Amino acid sequence: xxxxxxxxxxxxxxxxxxxxxxxxxxxxxxxxxxxxxxxxxxxxxxxxxxxxxxxxxxxxxxxxxxxxxxxxxxxxxxxxxxxxxxxxxxxxxxxxxxxxxxxxxxxxxxxxxxxxxxxxxxxx
Numbered sequence: 001x002x003x004x005x006x007x008x009x010x011x012x013x014x015x016x017x018x019x020x021x022x023x024x025x026x027x028x029x030x031x032x033x034x035x036x037x038x039x040x041x042x043x044x045x046x047x048x049x050x051x052x053x054x055x056x057x058x059x060x061x062x063x064x065x066x067x068x069x070x071x072x073x074x075x076x077x078x079x080x081x082x083x084x085x086x087x088x089x090x091x092x093x094x095x096x097x098x099x100x101x102x103x104x105x106x107x108x109x110x111x112x113x114x115x116x117x118x119x120x121x122x123x124x
Contacts, residue, residue: 029066
């Protein structure tokens with residue numbers, strides 16, 4: 001399959017999963033989850049679903065269990081709305097890139113504050 005097709009299916013799966021999690025899954029463990037990316041294999045048999053959640057380590061772990069529990073339902077619902085030959089099996093992977101970005105932003109902000117507080121010498 002072409003990369004363009006993979007990208008299109010990945011985006012369709014991402015949007016549909018986000019909608020399903022918000023409107024059809026009532027498990028409180030998955031409340032507040034953001035689907036950050038979906039990578040579908042070239043044969044569309046498998047999809048890696050990356051998700052993010054702001055919360056404690058226990059909440060993130062519970063969210064992963066909630067997603068695994070809902071995987072069959074989510075796959076079935078995808079089958080109802082996607083018009084593809086195969087419906088991918090879903091593998092959920094926690095995406096910590098938002099947290100890393102937030103930490104990096106805080107570090108940069110701290111550097112800016114320290115630079116602003118440092119006296120400026122006339123020799124520079």
